[in-house]
Amino acid sequence: MTEEQGDPRHLETLDRDLARFSNLEMATSYAARPMVGIGISLVFVLLAGIAAMLFFGQQSNAVIVVVAACLGAYMALNIGANDVANNMGPAVGANALSMGGAIAIAVIFESAGALIAGGDVVSTIAKGIIAPESMGTAAVFIWAMMAALLSAALWVNLATWIGAPVSTTHSVVGGVMGAGIAAAGFGAVNWSTMGAIAASWVISPVLGGIVAALFLWLIKSRIIYRDDKIAAARIWVPILVGIMAGTFATYLALKGLGKIAKIDLTTAVLVGAIIGALVWVAMIPLVRKQSEGLENRNKSLKVLFGIPLVVSAALLSFAHGANDVANAVGPLAAIVQASQTGDFTHAVSLPFWVMVIGAFGISFGLFLFGPKLIRMVGGQITKLNPMRAYCVALSAAITVIVASWLGLPVSSTHIAVGGVFGVGFFREWDAERRIRKARLAMPDRTIYAPEERHRRKLVRRSHFMTIIAAWIITVPAAAFLSAIIFYLLNVAMG
Template sequence: MSLFDPLVLLLVAAGLYMAWNIGANDLANAMGTSVGSGALSIKQVIIIAGIFEFGGAVLFGKRVTSTIAKGIVPIDSISAIDPHLVAIGMLAAILAAGFWITLATFYNLPVSTTHSIVGAVLGFGLTAGYYGMIGYSEIKWDVLTKIVGSWLVSPLLGAVIAYIIFTLIRYFILQKTDDPYIIEKKFVVLQTMTACYIAFAHGSNDVANAVGPIYAGLNSLDMAGVSVPLWVMVLGGIGMVVGLATWGYRVIETIGTRITELTPTRGFSAEFATASVVVLHSYSSLPISTTHTLVGSVIGVGLAGGLAAVDLSVIGKIVVSWIVTVPVAALTCALIFAGLLGVGI
């Protein structure tokens, strides 16, 4: 099987689109908080994000990528029937997730790329079960339960950690100072570090959403081994950085001008908490939403009395997006997969 097989090319192209999308939106969201607090200029943020996002993806992204590729659907059983099935199914998964994400972006819904791709991959597995390629019980429900559980835990954990960090800063630093503005200036340096940290964390977790399906396809076509090939991770990293540079900077700009309330001490607390939670999950091979974790962390800072006004109605919107995203992405993927099989690809 050659790399220039149309199916492989399509899969890679779809994966790149997904990576572009993630860079343009999710990464921009994570980085926007550093611009909003005035810690960094947009140019600086893009350079930092480019380097560390890429580093996170290439150096620390393989675990979650394996989960997306092999952790949910038993691709080995499916490729035993026909190696092309996995590539087609994963192509359907990326297309479904990409479609749902594009729609959500159009309507400004807080939908996560992670949730979409996990839902879509599950849809592929369920369709494979429907066609009798695998038994429904072969889908790794225990892993899926862990993943969905981590979606609930990660924003909560972000909130708790951010609450603790900001409370400490408040108690030991802000309340003892004569001039809080000097403290904020000092935190600019620390926030530059957390900006790198959050970009690294984001890269390590979210690259999987784009390259997980590519790897699964390549793996069953015998073009990739047990470990994810470096060039696949590099491709994902490049896709996300290009997304940030070509579209994401506008998102950063919008976010930066709107969240001036998030001063360096607050931004530091939220970013440090978010990055730590995300890296922890990357280490545990669990795909989570960086944006939702960041929202949790910001609420944590708010609960610690650090923000002038926090809108809690966003929690409801996020919960709804959880409930809707998985079934919708799964169903869309099933339809695309069935359609692709139907036209005889």
């Protein structure tokens, strides 16, 4: 070894150089991940097109079906990347599930919901947004559905990139509306239906937030703020799990099992009440055993809510797969039917292969791009623990049931994220209430200054404003994109 090589300064330089190479390798690996994800996505889209070619290659309109299948696959990828995060985010944010575990559960239950209980029929054009007869010809209808599908997928892709959870159903609705206006004018749009959808922008998150906040208040007042938290938990956790079981049984009966059996609201509620009561009775000895030896502190309570939270995430995913996937791939089914039979004015059958594209696309999209939105919903809006996440999951199911009873069109995305907001804002209100109470009890005690309390807000306002803005402009943005795409398709096809 030379004197220069033995010099400590030389060794420090070498360490710095090695560190630079290490950092470069890390940066390269991170840069490669998005490219890998995009590459796998492109392969899936191409495989969907090849599969459609194998099935329909002998028909004269095979090219249209192949292109539509590729667009449907692209849309499904975006549903997985954005929509599914709303079901899994709270469980991951509360540390009840790892990211890998959440993705595995979501892939299994979303796919099962889509393939087992996915809807047989979707309405002619996205729940009656436009009058199909206004389209004139099957060709115009096909281009309109192509534009709607592509614009919805592009908008959801953009929303995922900026980190905003948006409604894929609303994106499809906006796409259909924009294409319909471009094809047949404003008179083609069913404005009463659009008005109800616009109202749901407010109703969905507000209802979800109120229900989640009420359950968090119940948990805090009956368990967390009690002197003997474990004794209180032994009484209330079985009741809360029973409520959850009954609610999800009702929710799945209404929203997830329409393909297997048609169940009215009264029957669904009765079934849910029976299942809820049975689960409540079964949970009493289980919670008692699980709580043995736990310390009398809040951290111990998290153990009791972990498993119910995981189960609720799985059930939400199943119901989402059954209920929302059909809405997203509906335009693809409409294109296939119109191109094969020329019929575009009647109800659209949903072929099994279309649901397969939807199910697999969701799985790939979630696996490749879902973690970003899962982290956003689960931890970046407000801090969640198992009790708060439980309130969010339960509010999602209860709000959908109440909305079905009232006949209101609501978005599962808006409800779930609204539940997260509701929990966060309730925590802010509760913290302020306790500070005021402490100030009255001990006037001489130092309390956080107003500026410091503002800095410690429990809901991040930047995320709140970004998400609300994305919700408001989803339908107009998708409609504008769709109208432009329809115009370009019309010009290209002469």
